C-alpha cells in the first residue's frame with residue numbers, strides 16, 4: 001500500500017509587501033534584499049484573518065477538482081507555527097469550516113520542515129491501511145510574529161498556504177517512496193519565538209521586550225540549513241539508488257535563494273530541475289513546499305513517474321526530505 005498525492009491547492013493573499021515598501025520601514029534596499037535572499041515581494045494576510053483562512057482556501061481548491069468530498073476526509077494535519085490561537089488547534093477550525101465530519105486531526109509544529117513532517121506522518125496512517133485518505137496542509141501567517149522594525153527578519157518572511165490530498169493506492173511503485181526526518185535542539189538559541197508559551201507567558205513585560213516576535217541568527221541558520229538540506233537530500237537519494245541526475249524536480253524549502261542554489265549545486269542539478277518561487281512569496285515557513293508544488297502542478301510541470309524530492313530545514317532545528325514518484 002502506498003500514499004499518493006491526488007490533489008493539490010494553494011492560496012496566497014492578494015496584498016503584497018514589496019522590497020520598496022520595506023525600504024520605508026527599515027534601513028534596507030531592494031538590491032540588498034534581492035542579492036542576499038532572492039526575494040522581491042511577499043504576501044500579507046488581512047490583520048483580521050487567521051492562518052486557517054489561508055489553509056481553508058488551499059484545501060477548497062483541492063475539493064473543487066477532487067472526487068473526494070470533505071465529508072470523506074479521515075485525517076487533517078495542519079503544519080503551522082502560527083495557529084489561529086493557542087487552543088484549540090487550527091485543524092479544528094478547518095474541520096468545522098469544511099464540514100469534514102468523519103475525521104480527526106491536529107496541528108504540527110515542525111517549523112519550516114512542518115509540511116515535510118506532516119506528509120511523512122500522514123503517509124504512515126495510509127500505508128498501514130488504517131485510513132484511505134488524509135488532508136495535509138502547510139500554512140503560516142508569518143506577518144503576525146514578525147517585527148517590522150527588525151531588518152534581519154522582516155525582509156524574509158511572508159504569508160501563504162498549500163495543501164495536498166493523500167490517498168491510498170495499491171500501486172507499489174508510485175507515491176511517497178521514502179522520507180528521512182531529523183530534529184536537533186541545538187537550533188533553539190538561533191531561531192525562536194520566546195514569548196507566549198508556558199515558559200514565558202504573555203505579559204506586558206514579554207511584549208515590551210518583543211519576545212512575541214521571531215528572533216533569528218541568520219548567518220548561523222544559513223550554515224545549518226545548507227548542511228542539513230544537502231545531507232538529507234543526498235541520503236534519501238542514495239538509499240534509493242538515485243543521484244541528482246535521476247531527479248526530475250527538487251522542491252526545496254524557500255528560505256533564501258542562496259541556500260537553494262547551494263543545495264542544487266551539491267546535488268549537481270540544472271536550474272530546470274529546481275522549483276523556485278521565493279521571488280514572489282518570500283519564506284512562508286510551513287507553506288513554501290506545498291505552495292510551490294501546487295503552483296508547479298497547476299503549470300503542468302509534473303508528469304506521471306517523475307522523481308520529485310522535497311527538502312526542508314527549519315526551527316528546532318528540524319530538517320527532512322520526502323522522495324515522491326509522481327502518481328497523477
Ligand code: COA
Pocket residue numbers: 027028029032033036037112151152155156191216217218219220221222225255256259283313314315
Ligand atoms: N538590509 C540591508 N542590510 C542588511 C539587512 C537588510 N535587510 N540585514 C542585514 N544587513 C546587513 C548586516 O547588518 C550586515 O552588515 P555589516 O556587515 O555592516 O555588519 C550585512 O548586511 C551582512 O549581514 P549578514 O547577516 O551577514 O547577511 P547574510 O548574508 O547572512 O544574510 C540573511 C542575512 C538573514 C538573509 C541570511 O543569513 C539567511 O537567509 N539566513 C537563513 C534564513 C533562513 O533560512 N531562515 C528560516 C529558517 S529555514
